[in-house]
Amino acid sequence: MAGPDAPAFADAPSLSDADAALVEDLLSGSHRALARVITKIESRTPGYRAIVSALHEHTGGADVIGVTGSPGAGKSTLVDKLAAAYRERGDTVGVIAVDPSSPYTGGAVLGDRIRMGSNVGDMDVFFRSMSARGQLGGLSTATADAVKALDAFGKDVVVLETVGAGQNEVDVVRTADTVAVLVQPGSGDDVQTLKAGILEIGDVFVVNKADMDGAQRTVAELEEMVHRREGGTTGRGAGHHGAASMASTEGGGSAGSHHDAGHSADSESGESDARDADADDSWTPEVLETVANTGEGVEGLIETFDAHAAYLRESGEIETTERRRYAEEIRTLVRADVGALATAEIERRGGIDRLAERVRDRETDPYAVAEAIVGPIADCVEEAADGDRDD
Template identity: 80%
Template sequence: MGGPTDDGGDTKATATDAPSLANRHAELVEELLAGSHRALARVITLIEDRSTGYRAIVSALHEHTGGADVIGVTGSPGAGKSTLVDKLAAAYRDRGDTVGVVAVDPSSPYTGGAVLGDRIRMGSNVGDMDVFFRSMSARGQLGGLSMATADAVKALDAFGKDVVIIETVGAGQNEVDVVRTADTVAVLVQPGSGDDIQTLKAGILEIGDVFVVNKADMDGAERTLAELEEMVHRRESPTKGLDTGHHGFDAPDPPDHGEHDGSEGAGAGADEGAGADESAGASEAAEEAAAWTPEVRRTVANTGEGVEGLIETFDAHARHLRESGEIEATQRRRYAEEIRTLVRSDVGALATAEIDRRGGIDALADAVRRRETDPYSVAAAIVDPIADCVEPSDG
């Protein structure tokens, strides 16, 4: 029951493709690993088009990944993401890093391809072979990221790029998809963006490791900075500032043990309580040391102001991930989500092929409409053969 995968492109790949490299693709992988930009571009094209054999290519590249710092830059349209990414790439190059940029453009309603507007706004690094730029279509995926984007990041990582920057479409709360691909997430907000701040309150706040007020030379920048600082403060300590006491509302004042000089019971209780408080305090301190508090930065992308400081914050977050061990948990979550996505896609492709084999979805819907069957029975007839293949037999 193999069929075309539902990966959002004109694809010849099938859900049952084994990750076995064809000779021509094996050569392509070797060339990419050897540093051929032409091979890198061809591999990303195969990935974006979801062409036959692309899975085997990505599988072969996987063991060579893990060396790049992957940074996601997201935010509402008009926040200056493309200009800032351009300046970030230039600054990274100035310090000797190689850079890959994947700009996820809105899809064209006519061709499904990327609009390519970002390429126009990223002119500082034209001609620099150590900055590889690729504009990709969002292909209607929520959050502006498709599986192709994640695979393209792997190709850039395996190629040896020190830093990979993903710029995503601003699409409200669905922007959380970027978290599944990036190690560090920067959320851009422009001054005076009351609506943007409200959107952050609605959920985007949760994904940001760094918040950036871009165009900070505009009116309203200081107010926006203050609002973001307050939001981060509340995110980290939701009850901070409330008079709740250590144990909750209206907690009584602790007794003054100094007034009971000869009391053994009081002394023992005090020592025991102090020890418990000390232990709890140490545990809380260790937890706080291991946690990352999102930073709020200001930039003026047009002039490059604040870009160096922003990169320092990205570096600090990367160090935090490594030193705290959080990078392992981050990668585990990312790969778990990727496996789920691939399995859902492949099972969906098998089900789609079975629907086609049974005459197509319209024919099945008509049979339901005529009361010859019902939706649950149709679904069971399609899914049961797949379930039989994966369920263990009684024997």
Template identity: 60%
Template structure:
């Protein structure tokens, strides 16, 4: 979009209008016509915010911790944006987005922009939508942006991977070592937070976590994941947790990993966009051939196989690209 005037909505957003920011995120979430132009216009204004991902099982205290984090950042004079992702029903599309209730410490403070998003179960589009919403908050000028999501499933892991720093919340006594391995959470966390550290079993969980982290074969140049203890309810341990987040941000900057991460993310975004676009092309082609149901019926009847149909649909596309390249 370089050289063109940014859409009016983006101008209003850059001028600091809360309504424009909210509306921009709605367009991004809904993939309204023209949302891509919006995001493209936001792009040049992004890159200044620290993006933090918070994940953990339901009830591990994510929302309460996010509330305390936001308060601390505000006390330091920093502005905060939060995107809280909650599951939605795959049957009705309906959802109850309840994370906002916990944002008590910063109520009525408009410099904390809190937005609930439902995981609308779209084709892996959740991480794209979240990453784009983060760009809107970044362009708006937020210093710290927090993405909060339930740590279950690939979708959520993809979401949290769009953050610069990832914190994984682990409730005390959350099971034996095997459970942790199974969930595959060790790979994504830069910081592990044993929240509700005042409960029995917290020490054991900390020890287990540390043992697990020791056992992984990391590159010595990599960030050494840290384990912290918090009681989000009372705010205990939160300053120490934020120090670790700052350490990680500093490490990213010093080692040049921040640029590397950004580069990877750009590649990923590009790939996702292309997949989406190509998917649309294929979808249109399927419609032109009588729709997916009709083709599936032929497979039902044993007349053909999915592999043959797929080859058939994609072949002309591939031929066309081949021709272009020559």
């Protein structure tokens, strides 16, 4: 809860009458309105921010699952089968497939391909292919806003299938509650890439195409990778949840220490039990096998997703996850908005090429140029802060 001296925030952007009606239709369950809203979000049509702001209070009900991994791992096929399995148990599903951006149009170059074949004609599975817009991790701010639209619409599950870009896929963590990293059998290089960084984002590791040669070896490599995390831990606290539990276990001794039979009950053994309880409170990433073409292993994968969602709720970790997500979203939006202001100021001063020429001619230097551009923005921020303090 904000204290009495907390600065006030601006009112949410105002909706036009047409956009207000569009939001009302979306919240009433119109798939056509949902599609139009996501189009506005992806195109950054004027007024889209007011729409997203209006939807925000209606979000928080969907389980958001990220599915990532290297190209060829079978992400699209597995997502198709996941959606069908969720529908069989009565859940409504939204799917956002983030495709590579066209360098010319910014559009999703794979957007017209045939996907989600098992769910064609099912109005309770909403599929949308979106452009990554050049973001390293394949997820742009537009994608996060589209997730909000699906959540506010009332989808029970939202699945994000992202571009396979190795360890740069960390952006998916900022939008998904649960992250599944797919690896195909015989992917020695992929596992090495995972070791280089993407391990940190995985809550579940999936060896897809598990009927191929080399599947068991890949499973073993992934299990070893999980259990030999930093410091030789047992894998507790791996994934993008459980950093606190990692810190707590690093400071303690072995939970399996032997004690004298005559030692008083409740000291060391009590501490040991507490350490075991702490360890059990963290999430250990699982390594599962699936064959997406046949649907084998999909039910078990969904059970693991459900278990992770339950863990997030029961442990309170979901609150930490949401705070982290919104903190990153705020930073991203502020950077983008300040960057736009700075770009406008650069143009007002003759453009970047003219400024660079003046630096080359030693008329000025890069630091002075940056100060001249950012200074007026900083002055406005300071004036606003003084106004808040006066109020």
